[in-house]
Amino acid sequence: MKTRAGTVDEGRRGNGSAFLRELAILHMLAVLLGCRSAPPAPPSPPAVSMAERAEEQAAKIFAQHNWPAAARAWQVAVDHSSLLNDLGGEAVALHNLAQTERELAQDAEAQKHLEQAARLNEKLGRASEWWRNQIALLQLEAQFKETAPLKNRFAKLFPLAPALHDRSIQALFLNEVGLWQKSQGEAAKAEKAFAEAEQNFKAVKDSVGLATISANRAELYEEQKNYSAAIAAWKEALAGFQALADPPHITQSLLGEGRTLLTANVDLPAAEDLLRRAARNYQLLQKPQKAQAALVLLARCLAAEGKEAESAGQGLP
Amino acid sequence: MALQDLTPQLRTRLGRLERLVGWFVTLATLLLLFGLGYYVYQLAESRGWFLTKMPYFTFVHNAAGLNVGDRVRLMGFEAGEITEIKPQPPDDLYFNVYIQFRVKEPYYGYLWENSRAKVGAADFLGHRFIEVTKGTNAIPTYGMHEITELNLAEAEKFIGSNNIFFAEETFIGTNVAVSTSEPVTAAALKKLAALNIHSVQIANKNVPATPPRWIWDEKTAKYKPIPKPNKGYWLHVDESPALTERLETVINTVETALPDFLGLTNKLARVLTNAAAILAHADELLVQARPAVTNFAQITANLSGPKGSLGEWLFPTNVNLQLQNTLGSANSTLLTAQTNINTLSSNVLVSLENVANLTSNLHAQVQGNGLILTELSELVIHTDDMVQGLKRHWLLRSAFRAPTNALPNSLVQPRVGGEK
Secondary structure, eight states: OHHHHHHHHHHHHHHHHHHHHHHHHHHHHHHHHHSOOOOOOOOOOHHHHHHHHHHHHHHHHHHTTOHHHHHHHHHHHHHHHHHTTOHHHHHHHHHHHHHHHHHTTOHHHHHHHHHHHHHHHHHHTOHHHHHHHHHHHHHHHTTSSOOHHHHHHHHHHGGGGGGOOOHHHHHHHHHHHHHHHHHTTOHHHHHHHHHHHHHHHHHTTOHHHHHHHHHHHHHHHHHTTOHHHHHHHHHHHHHHHHHHTOHHHHHHHHHHHHHHHHHHTOOHHHHHHHHHHHHHHHHHTTOHHHHHHHHHHHHHHHHHTTOHHHHHHTTOO | OOGGGSOHHHHHHHHHHHHHHHHHHHHHHHHHHHHHHHHHHHHHHHHTTTSOEEEEEEEESOOTTOOTTOEEEETTEEEEEEEEEEEOOTTOSSOSEEEEEEEETTGGGGOBTTOEEEEEEOSTTSOEEEEEOOOOSSOBSBOOEEEEEEEHHHHGGGTTOTTEEEOBOEEETTEEEEOTTOBOOHHHHHHHHHTTOOEEEEEEEEEEOSSOOEEEETTTTEEEEOOSSOOOEEOEEEEOOOHHHHHHHHHHHHHHHHHHHHHHHHHHHHHHHHHHHHHHHHHHHHHHHHHHHHHHHHHHHHHHSSSOOGGGOOOOHHHHHHHHHHHHHHHHHHHHHHHHHHHHHHHHHHHHHHHHHHHHHHHHHHHHTHHHHHHHHHHHHHHHHHHHHHHHSTTTGGGGOOOOOOOOOOOOOOOOGGGO
């Protein structure tokens, strides 16, 4: 009887669990079928969506490094933002148009647009964006032969720097400061600026910034004739840029390491290999002047290795 | 617990409650019945159950793609439905399939003697549909007004009456003596009397007939009372073949045209080879002509020389021969080129004709199946609606999130010093 009763209980429990399962399924079905879809979002006005689409399009083309098309696209974005009186959007588009023009070696246009963007951001009180404009201007003016504009800009920015709290922008600014001080022969100050910039880049987990600091530090060591530290820094920079899959900077790191090895007169076969790869990569990147500089270094390397005949055979300078 | 076990107060209260519940249930039942009745009435009205429906029939070659219950259209409206489809007896030499359909009010009023039942393709799956066409300048298939048959003396009373017309056609040979919709006049009645006709049908358009009681009889050219059972009025068919058959025809045409096309490409290849040969010959010709030109220069030099006369100077024999050969080969080359160009132009003409046939066939297909394009377009729109709805459904919308990338900021990258 006990067994029989147990069986009946189990049967009841079984029926109960089946009922619960069916109830759960019914509940799920009701939830799934009963909940209607949300109503469609109201469409944004055509002019706004056109402006947004223009910016998205421009950013995509910029990321593809198609500079002439990117310049046209950013100009369209500037026009759309201007039509909507969206000063913030116009400033961003002007800044990015200028960056594209820098790639196209249209420095005068780039400077004009960056100044316009900075004025708009100043008017709107957008400090971070204004600093980005200023850093881009520093980078642009660092390429000029005349150093006076750069010096004046640093003089204007140094007093404002303590109020800067965005660590990413701080790092970018300190990197520019370090490069300026390096160019002025103030190696110790430059080293300090790079160290601070590195701390900030680490804080914001900016891999590009860290690899860049390694490369800049390598150049600094190279100037100080501290070749072993320079080679280590170049290797670090190369690893960083390789991880980021950044062809121009990978090539620059290859050239830097090869040049340092050649100058230090150590491991010349490795230097030759690095310089060969750098020269070839610059040709692939369609940067003939840099390729020529790499070939000059390669010729020097081959001469140092006693391979003048090979150098002459390959038509190296 | 039984009601008798309760106290009198509780029993009174419960009795009152029971009465209330009874009223509530009765009221709810009445409301339910009223709602159901109203729903059924609305349904019947929307589906046209209260409307008068008149039967029609037609004959088609093939019943493929047609089903009982399929809608019958008129001018784009759903005017009725197919009620019967059955094959004709095996010994029927003319017709294969009998199709009966009903047309509802007011659409049967548009169907006149010259209306047609068009059977066309409805979709790519082989379905077909019947579309009846509106009649023009003819007699309504069902008498829409009161019709009476009178002798000529009685008909004379209606001479000059408004909206009283003849409802039958009378012929003298093949010419119409009196037509329907012609007002009753003394001249018309005299004409009928001269033809020894004693009775005539007259329609009074002041009195509508709902439902119609008369059906047009083509044979006697007059209305007759609707027989019981009413098979309906015979609408002649205008049947287009099923889409699959038409596609098969197109494919057969393409198949037939394909060898010609391939032949054309072969001929083109041959023409190109010949053209290459012509060029080679031309090159040869130029090479051969070079000595001739040199000789010609010598001639002119001799002519301008101190002696200056042809008498002291003759063509060398070898130059003469070379010139003859050159001219001969140039002549043959030109002839070959002319032949090839003629062949090429005739082949191009044939191919253009084939292309024209193909495009005209396609045009006919699109014209014949105008509804397909509309339905395809609607299908795409509804599918898009459905997908958009699914994208917004609470369960699925996470799979279709909008891109979260914010709009681009001012882009700045750290600079490596050696880039200068």
